[in-house]
Amino acid sequence: MRLQALDLTDIKARLHDKALSLGFADMGVTGTDVSAEKPRFDAWLARGYHGSMGFLAAHGDKRFHADKLVPDTRSVISVRLDYLPDTRTHELLDHPEQAYIARYALGRDYHKLMRKRLVQLARWLEEVVGPFGYRAFADSAPVLERAVARNAGLGWVGKHTLVLNRHAGSWFFLGELYTDLELPPDPPQATQHCGSCTRCLDVCPTNAFTGPWELDARKCISYLTIEHDGPIPEPLRAPMGNRIFGCDDCQIYCPWTKFTPHTREADFTPRHQLDEADMVALFLWDEATFLQRTEGMAIRRTGYENWLRNLAVALGNGSPRPEALQALRRRRPECSELVQEHIDWALQRLRAKTLGTPARQ
Numbered sequence: 001m002r003l004q005a006l007d008l009t010d011i012k013a014r015l016h017d018k019a020l021s022l023g024f025a026d027m028g029v030t031g032t033d034v035s036a037e038k039p040r041f042d043a044w045l046a047r048g049y050h051g052s053m054g055f056l057a058a059h060g061d062k063r064f065h066a067d068k069l070v071p072d073t074r075s076v077i078s079v080r081l082d083y084l085p086d087t088r089t090h091e092l093l094d095h096p097e098q099a100y101i102a103r104y105a106l107g108r109d110y111h112k113l114m115r116k117r118l119v120q121l122a123r124w125l126e127e128v129v130g131p132f133g134y135r136a137f138a139d140s141a142p143v144l145e146r147a148v149a150r151n152a153g154l155g156w157v158g159k160h161t162l163v164l165n166r167h168a169g170s171w172f173f174l175g176e177l178y179t180d181l182e183l184p185p186d187p188p189q190a191t192q193h194c195g196s197c198t199r200c201l202d203v204c205p206t207n208a209f210t211g212p213w214e215l216d217a218r219k220c221i222s223y224l225t226i227e228h229d230g231p232i233p234e235p236l237r238a239p240m241g242n243r244i245f246g247c248d249d250c251q252i253y254c255p256w257t258k259f260t261p262h263t264r265e266a267d268f269t270p271r272h273q274l275d276e277a278d279m280v281a282l283f284l285w286d287e288a289t290f291l292q293r294t295e296g297m298a299i300r301r302t303g304y305e306n307w308l309r310n311l312a313v314a315l316g317n318g319s320p321r322p323e324a325l326q327a328l329r330r331r332r333p334e335c336s337e338l339v340q341e342h343i344d345w346a347l348q349r350l351r352a353k354t355l356g357t358p359a360r361q
């Protein structure tokens with residue numbers, strides 16, 4: 001069907017309303033070309049900042065041209081979905097006996113929910129314009145989601161590299177619909193409102209930023225606790241504190257996150273009180289409990305061994321309370337070599353704290 005430009009402007013406005021009624025916080029439209037990002041992206045890869053995330057180095061040029069990933073794509077619809085539940089954030093970081101899990105991961109895994117919603121949006125559009133080609137993505141394909149969102153006018157890329165805007169901060173997920181419809185594009189977000197602020201760079205516990213807008217992912221706690229298998233480099237263990245899955249510090253202390261509304265998605269409500277969980281209790285979960293309690297959640301993807309590894313580090317960063325020492329000693333014999341090494345590191349630190357001697361980092 002050939003639609004007139006005027007119709008498409010009207011349809012886009014109705015599509016925007018529909019997106020909001022489906023629970024998205026905002027929607028914008030952009031074209032297929034993000035090749036302006038290629039030199040920056042390639043330089044980032046060349047420095048090895050992606051660590052073991054080989055998927056970022058794969059897929060050739062598909063990331064920079066939407067129509068190379070999905071042939072015939074003419075417009076990209078970009079959406080954002082607020083996820084911050086009504087829970088504590090920075091307050092928890094001062095309680096080493098409690099585990100800090102990134103606030104995005106406390107409820108249902110967002111990937112499926114986002115894609116399902118995007119397909120609902122596409123089906124609505126199909127009812128209006130007739131059959132058209134589309135594909136829905138949310139963190140599931142070689143898409144430069146942040147550059148796409150900025151180009152679609154949803155916000156600016158902050159110095160912490162996340163997309164944020166003045167009404168919501170950055171506590172939202174991004175998703176896209178690639179379509180073969182030629183929808184009128186929105187103006188890109190031209191101004192960024194970070195100004196002279198550098199708070200995100202200053203508060204990062206592991207100093208993972210090499211400068212504004214550039215992150216060495218290998219040092220980021222999110223990478224270390226979720227994406228990285230194997231031992232956590234020793235110098236980065238102490239700064240991890242009680243963060244056992246992901247990290248939010250660069251968002252928590254950003255002045256724009258003062259304006260973040262709490263999510264309206266019931267699916268993002270924290271499960272099993274994981275927003276305030278006791279570290280020792282989590283460490284004592286056996287594998288069956290881990291699998292059962294994390295079913296349908298992003299946390300499950302890190303795997304049980306990495307879960308225990310992360311908890312061992314966080315226990316070592318806590319106080320030498322008897323329950324922590326006992327739990328570490330009790331579980332040690334049944335753990336893998338990798339986890340045992342992290343338990344030994346933790347026990348050594350806790351012993352040093354008991355004796356008041358400096359611990360090795």
Ligand code: B12
Nearest residue numbers: 037040041102139145147162163173174213222223246247
């Ligand atoms: C790999 C990845 C990670 C890695 C690397 C992060 C990174 N900064 O690259 C790790 C595991 C560390 C990570 C962590 C997190 N992630 Co992540 N991650 C991704 C993923 C899969 C790819 C990102 C990527 O391509 N990185 C490579 C770098 C080089 O690209 P880039 O930062 O996008 O930058 C490009 C452009 O934006 C542009 N650019 C960037 N800055 C600037 C500045 C200027 C001035 C200009 C002109 C251009 C420009 O140039 C770059 C090169 O092309 C995306 C999903 C996706 N497909 O996009 C989610 C994604 C970025 N992650 C997300 C989230 C929520 C997180 C965490 C908050 C999770 C947590 N709480 O633990 C943290 C935040 C850490 C941080 N400060 O980035 C969300 C971000 C949503 C948002 N509001 O922006 C995404 C979009 C997933 C989603 N669908 O919602 N993540």
Ligand code: SF4
Nearest residue numbers: 204220221247249250
């Ligand atoms: S998520 Fe945490 S570790 Fe990663 S860049 Fe942000 S503050 Fe640093």
Ligand code: SF4
Nearest residue numbers: 158159194197200254
């Ligand atoms: S903390 Fe400051 S520099 Fe960082 S993203 Fe927020 S406003 Fe920008």
